[in-house]
Amino acid sequence: MNSLETKHIYYTLHFLISLASAIMFTTYAIYYIEELGLNPFQLILIGTFLEVTIILFEGITGVVADTYSRRFSVITATFILGGAFILEGSIPYFSDAFAFGALAIFASLLVAEIIRGLGETFLSGADQAWLADEAGEGTIAAIFVRANQLRLVASLIGIVVSVVLASFALNLPYIVGGGIYVILGIFLCFFMKEHKFERAPAAVEMPFRAMKSTFVSGIGFIKKKPILWMLLLVTVLMGAASEGVDRLWEAHLLEAYAFPELGNLSPVVWFGIIHFVGTLISIGAMEWYQRKFDVNKPRVIRNSLFYFTLGQIAFTIIFGLASSFYWAIFSFWVLGIIGSITAPIYQTWLNQQLESGSRATVLSIMGQGNAVGQGFGGPFVGVVATRFYIRSAIVLSGLLIIPAAVLYGKVRKGK
Template sequence: MDKLETKHVYYTMHFIISLASSIMFTTYAIYYIEELGLNPLQLILIGTAIELTIIIFESVTGVIADTYSRRLSIIIATFILGAAFLFEGSIPYFSHSSLAVGVLSTFALLLIAEFIRGIGETFLSGADQAWLTDEVGEEAVAKIFVRTNQLRLVASLIGIIISVALASIALNLPYLAGGALYILLGIFLCIYMKEKSFEKVEAAYEKPWKAMSSTLLSGVTFIKNKPLLVMLLVVTVFIGATSEGFDRLWEAHLLEAFTFPSIGSLDVVVWFGVIQFVGTLISIGAMEWYQRRFDVNQPKVIRYSLFYFTIGQVFFLIIFAVTPSFYLAIGCFWVLGIIGSITAPMYQAWLNQQLENKSRATVLSIMGQGNAVGQGLGGPFVGVIATRYYIRTALVLSAILLLPAVVLYGKVMKS
């Protein structure tokens, strides 16, 4: 498989993943709150469950990807995630049966589904980026990451429309559709995904524990010997703490703080679809303009972008939390989406450019663990604040948790 084909497989994989995610997560908060009856603390605890799973399994699955096969790890991930989402979408059927007793309450069933999902996420995390970087080379990944993010946004637009249509019929249907897409993606990857540049660790089968422990040690040592990677690991912890609060509570904040304007017969489900559709459309245009205006392969551009955009993220998140204006809140939400769509691929490219091939997936997984630690520690704290006081207060706290990342990015920019 040549580089062009590899790139197209990567584009297709992430297009389908984003399509499935958009279908499920556009209306998931309404599904959780109205169908499954979760409160703000339970919303956060669901996120904590998946993050704890990632903390436990991330390094293990990253080591497997570096020791045996990145391709195999990715394919395993798609099937596990598909099964988890199908199960999560089926919870209303279980909760109305005799299973919904004792520990098998609706909330417990959801925790089980998220635990399974967490395992799937760890098999995917790091392995996809490591596979692509090995196959096409480090010099080509930055533009591929940016283009992939644009395709993901396009997929999100399509997914939003599908999500609203399905949720208008039944709130659990988006999860069933998303799970089915992951299963189909797994079949597609089995057929079309190739792996030519990966070098399997010697004794991977004869002495598996020794081979995997050697890979893990190599990854940890590599991070310790590069101060920039240590700094990025710390940054991911604070980013994780902030993202968990915002990602889990922004819909609940809008539902609690505002009365949605009456425009025709638009209900809340459609409103959320419109908000995310317009925001995604704006982000696509902003990303295209930014990569045309700046050379996103340049480390200096990446460093400055991450620093200034992270400052903007803190500012607009606070405004989003405290403003009494519905339309200003939506505007801030759209700006936060633009910031995330630009910085995410830059961070991925910058990180991959610092890594060595043999431990790439392991190091990326350790970085993923850092993010999960931030979400696992920050999430419950923010959730308690949201439940005992106000969701506004919890969102402001989430913004404050991002300030150490601003300081660290500033140090890197100056150096």
């Protein structure tokens, strides 16, 4: 299997994941709020249960990927995620059949999100580790950037599909998105190969000892590299900050602003437009940035992460405090641009610090750090949103990013 085939499999994997995600998450907040009846605190609590699941299983599944097979881990993830999302979309059917009350509906959603969390841990780190081994570390920066562009294109398609499906029924996007994950899993079973991965010698004879050895190796590798400790701390901080915007931005727009009167568009269509235009802008910005700067250079990476993190702080606060609908949307789009540019840069920098034998384990530990941040920061942000205003919670999220900018600043100066 050559690198060309490897990157095409990786592109397909993330194109379909992004397509499914856009179909489901463009209108998910309206599904949660209007169909399932969740309040702001419950919205955050759903995210907390997801992240706690990731905290509990991330390290274990990362070790599985490094000890047995990255391919197995990725394929397992797609089927688990597909099942979780189909279950989440089926809750209204169960509610009608069994006369669920509000508590039963919320409990069903929690179960689906816990299953989803398990699936996310099998995927986290394993896909990047597989790519780095099969394609080679020297090519992954360009592949990460191109994959992110394809994700944005897939998101454009998914946004339109989501709005159309949600116009018929708010739960349909989840059922279709889950189905795409299942189809992806079947595709990977036939076409995803793994030639350069070396299974741990004791993986079959002494599986638990092999997994323990892999995990200890991953922890030891992090201890030896101060830059990884810094990235882990940044990941925790970013995880804590992300919950406010990721979980509450739709509720913030619905609560704080009157949507412009334009042909009596429903909130479903408005959120589709916001996503679609924002994604188009991000695609253009990312293409410009890739042509303008060499994202393989360490100096470009450090400067980009520092300055964009400062921008993220500023525009998160602006989004929370914006006095008009248009300023809020503008700042939200800028945050989307920042995320689309920094994500592949961060992935490249992190993978450049790792070695093959413990790559998936270390990446999973990083994912675990993000989950810890979201798991502990999320409920606090949710309480602020419920007891005070959603605006306050979003501004708080921006302030939580400040320590990450300080850390990036120290690395940028070579300290």
